[in-house]
Amino acid sequence: PLSCPSFALSVRSLIEATRSFRAPRVAKGTRDTTPARMVIRERAFRAITDVFHRHGAVGIDTPVFELRDTLTGKYGEDSKLIYDLADQGGESLSLRYDLTVPFARYVGMNRVGSVKRYHIAKVYRRDQPVVTKGKFREFYQCDYDIAGNFDSMIPDADVLSVVCEILDSLNLGGYVIKLNHRMLLDAIMEISGVPPTKFRTICSAIDKLDKLSWEQVKEEMVSEKGLAPEVADRIWQFVQLKDAPPALLARLQSDEGFANLRAHTSGGRALADLELLFRYLGCLGCLERCSFDLSLARGLDYYTGVIFEGVLTEYGGGSITGGGRYDGLIGTFSSQPIPAVGMSIGIERILAILEVKAKKKAGEGRQNHTQVVVASNGAGLLSERMELCAELWKAGIAAEFVYKQNPKTQAQIDSALNMKCPFMVFIDPKRLEEGTVEVKDLSAKTKEDVTRADLIEYLKNILKV
Amino acid sequence: PLSCPSFALSVRSLIEATRSFRAPRVAKGTRDTTPARMVIRERAFRAITDVFHRHGAVGIDTPVFELRDTLTGKYGEDSKLIYDLADQGGESLSLRYDLTVPFARYVGMNRVGSVKRYHIAKVYRRDQPVVTKGKFREFYQCDYDIAGNFDSMIPDADVLSVVCEILDSLNLGGYVIKLNHRMLLDAIMEISGVPPTKFRTICSAIDKLDKLSWEQVKEEMVSEKGLAPEVADRIWQFVQLKDAPPALLARLQSDEGFANLRAHTSGGRALADLELLFRYLGCLGCLERCSFDLSLARGLDYYTGVIFEGVLTEYGGGSITGGGRYDGLIGTFSSQPIPAVGMSIGIERILAILEVKAKKKAGEGRQNHTQVVVASNGAGLLSERMELCAELWKAGIAAEFVYKQNPKTQAQIDSALNMKCPFMVFIDPKRLEEGTVEVKDLSAKTKEDVTRADLIEYLKNILKV
Incomplete structure (x- = not known):
């Protein structure tokens, strides 16, 4: 059958027919x-x-x-x-x-x-x-x-104030901004005895502490990444810490156990940065939203200072915003570094x-912004509907009419109701002669006769245009 | 020298140095x-x-x-x-x-x-x-x-009314909307004796009449596209016509010379369409903007009915908008055609x-929307500037402060002037004690002492927030 032209032809037309009906994706x-x-x-x-x-x-x-x-x-x-x-x-x-x-x-x-x-x-x-x-x-x-x-x-x-204002303005319920500092993590790793070549990969393991238990993360550090178990345990002494920013900062600044962190160049610098930052966040009114969390590490390579992540406490939780300081990135595109x-x-x-x-x-x-549907009562009156719409558009009023020469009255009302349009203006031969139109408020279910010459002002008034 | 490692090394470092300074694009x-x-x-x-x-x-x-x-x-x-x-x-x-x-x-x-x-x-x-x-x-x-x-x-x-309203609202000066109908072009070509296989290519030659002379277009039709010269001349009898829509339509509807166009199925249908369209454009108040131009052809294949193009008459002219009816295109993605x-x-x-x-x-x-720069007079007062800004943001006022602990007064004024910010609020130790701030109107060059507690209302009032 493969050599039979008529069969081949019918297969081809079948394929083409199928193709023409295949749903686009x-x-x-x-x-x-x-x-x-x-x-x-x-x-x-x-x-x-x-x-x-x-x-x-x-x-x-x-x-x-x-x-x-x-x-x-x-x-x-x-x-x-x-x-x-x-x-x-x-x-x-x-x-x-x-x-x-x-x-x-x-x-x-x-x-x-x-x-x-x-x-x-x-x-x-x-x-x-x-x-x-x-x-x-x-x-x-x-x-x-x-x-x-x-x-x-x-x-x-x-930047952190902007994050809080955005989350507040979108009414997403409660949220927490987790804060940390890349230099503090570097210091923690160095103090704990992580070899510098493993900083990044251990950092990315730490970052998983929001989803995995410490046992799982330690397992990854030791088995997969070849870290000595006692080094991992020393890291854990730090990264399990989280608290309100001033409280945890005060511990790190005064507790005997963190003297080595304070003495470390990067660690000391990070603590000084964070002290300033927390003071400023207090002034800007968003310190209460923040949690100082030593397990926050962030995935991207280019961060060099403060890092943060915003987590919703409602709607299933999860991270929805993040960022931080990257003082080296612009320098890769420029002869001079810009923080x-x-x-x-x-x-x-x-x-x-x-x-x-x-x-x-x-x-x-509502999907559109139409404020007025211009309708005819009984007769078609297409020209009159068009002219009235053009007048409304010129006045800045969003208006539509049904694209038919002779639409039924109910079809025009249904069209307005479907789009949740608040008002209708009806024209009919009798009112046209009298120089009036009928304005219908679809939510209040009221109607009123308005002089044609006053219509624009009347509508602007009720629509607050 | 090519075998000398130190030379190769220095070339390499030179290349890398060049690379790191190469301007990004x-x-x-x-x-x-x-x-x-x-x-x-x-x-x-x-x-x-x-x-x-x-x-x-x-x-x-x-x-x-x-x-x-x-x-x-x-x-x-x-x-x-x-x-x-x-x-x-x-x-x-x-x-x-x-x-x-x-x-x-x-x-x-x-x-x-x-x-x-x-x-x-x-x-x-x-x-x-x-x-x-x-x-x-x-x-x-x-x-x-x-x-x-x-x-x-x-x-x-x-659609044509929307085109006109947009061009009007953007204040681009004068413009003309050229109108034509694909079926009228089809009829013209058939009547003139163009073989159906050449419709598209002749159509695209006609489309060049806004840039080339008839002699040049005819040359393309005859030499490049193999059309008989007398066929090209018959096309010219039609496509040279352009006028105000009602005037040209009336000629095509009554002149003896266009009887064949009216009798042609596509031609008759196109003329009926255009008669309706021009009446509606009159109702919508945009017929005066239009020119009925038989040389308008439009490049794209998918048009099937009315076609148009908007041309500026100022600012160097040129086409800036176009469109038309395409009744077949959606059908290629659907089991049923939708016009x-x-x-x-x-x-x-x-x-x-x-x-x-x-x-x-x-x-x-202006590139940003800042309404108020919050500044300190003399002392740093960073916390106070921050707190005031946060208060303004909460009230919906766009505010900034200079990101320095101890900025000079003039530097803060310069910053406001550079961004063309209309107002500044100055705080200083003496006024802080008295519970007032100074509001400076940078365009009117006036200043006024305002009680700190009244500041938000005062600013909202002058900024109309």
Whole structure:
């Protein structure tokens, strides 16, 4: 049968028919943002942007792809998750993996001495997506960073204040900001006897203490990473400590057992930094939100000072924001190093929470912003509906009409109710002659005859336009 | 010398030294959006979004990359400009080339019966960039489309009304919307004797009449595309026509010479469509902006009905928006065809014009939104400045302080003046004791002592927060 042309032809047409009916898809780990989700996203972005603006930040946007060289060597093991563009004869390009490295590239490239900027944009990671947990390959990040030479810990305190204000403004319930200092971790490891070559890998083991028990983490340190058990135990004496920042700081500053930490160059410097930081956080009113937690290590390589992570205490918990000081990164793009500190919010998890909340609340869920549906009573009156709509648009009022020559009255009412539009204006031949229209308040279920000439003022008044 | 290790070593260290000082770059044809440009972009996007909202549109976002299959066969010759992602073991992906095909994919995939949506997002084309003319490989498009079965020409008129409202709201000076109908072009070509296989290529030659003379276009038709000269001349009898829509329509509807056009199935249908459309555009108040131009052809393959293009008459002219009806495109993603009409605004050219205008205007050019700089007079008073800022933030006031322990008074004033901040609040030890602060209006150059307890209300009042 394979040599039979008519059979081959029918197979081919079958394949083509199947193809034309095959449901289109989006790429793995991505999704469309529906109108309902767009409303929530835009509201959240506005609330977040308002906080950035209140703190005097400017917006900067960067291209979605960078030269591959720009991203190389910045993300450690996670570099394998970077999306590359195909070689189509030109430069080697990759999609951005975060917003921090493009920001550092921007500051270095433009020789910016100091800047406080925010950036809300999509980043790309070829990670295993877990769509049910809101983990995608394309997702938004909201970043806020301060680069430049300032007095110690002042920008760090401002960044943490921004984190708290954003979480407060989004009404996500309780949260804790865990704080630590990379230099303190370095000192702890050195004091405990970790060889310098193992700092990073032991650091990443410590970082797992929020998910694993000490026994499990110690097992990893000893069996997988070849640390002596007594070294691991010495680390544990430190990293099990967490408390309100002033309380734990006071212990580290005065207890006999931590004298070696205070005497250590990095350790002493970190404690001095944190003392300043906690004082400033007190002034800014966000110290109560913080927990000084010696087990916080953060994955990324480029942090050099204060590090932090924000964890929700409601809605299933979990980390939703993090950041810290990275004084070396910009220097890789510039002839001179510029210190910087910043934070990133994982907005997708927040949006997922806001979506669930929106679904529970009645009255939410409008997808468009239409304030008035202009309808005809009985006759078609398409020209009149169009003319009235154009007049409303000119006055800044959001208005629609049903796209039919002769729509039924009920169909027009249903259309307004479906979109949860608050008002309708009805025109009909009799009222047109009298020079009036009927304004219907769909939630109050009231109606009123209004003189056509007064309509715009009347609507502006009830709509507060 | 090539075998000398110390020379090789010094070459290597030289290369590495050069490398570490090599200025970082962005990918060819892309650019960063600076804070000054961000302010203009956000203002323009807000004005445009307001128009979309006034017309009842919902927002939809799609991923930046699509399965390659989704884009295949949609852009004709321009498909070679599509950016592909590298094969990293997974699906074949490409960056979106426009927002229309992803929209059609969305509607088909989600079996959306009807929707009116807007989408402002970046698209990607591996075109030769002309940075001086604002032509980039990554650029924003602003799209507005209506999909669904509605009465003829009503959505088309709404789309054109949106185009006019946007151009009006952006204050770009004069403009003309050129209108035509794909079926009218088809009829003209058939009547003139163009073989159906050459419709598309002749159509694209006609489209060049806005840049080339008829002699040049005819030469292309005859020499390059093998059309008989007398066929080309018959086309010219039609495509040289342009006039105010009602005037040209009346000629085509009554002149003896156009009887064959009226009798042609597609031609008759197109004329009936346009008669309705022009009536509706009259009702919506935007007919005066339009020119009925038989030479308008539009490049893209997928148009099936009304087509249009908006051309500025000031600022160097040029096309900045276009669109039309595409009744077949969604059907390629769906088991049933869904008609649609829409428009796309080339916002980059508009932003370039707005940037030039902003530079000319005094008083423009603020990059952040800070309303108050909180300063100390004489002493450092860092804690007090921080506490006051936190209070202002809580009240919704955008405030900053200089990130120094002991900043000079003049340095703080300079900082406020540099960012064009309208107000400053000064604290000093003497006033702190008296319970007052000094509020300085930087533009009016006035100052006033305000009781500390009344400060928030005072500022809210003058800032209208």
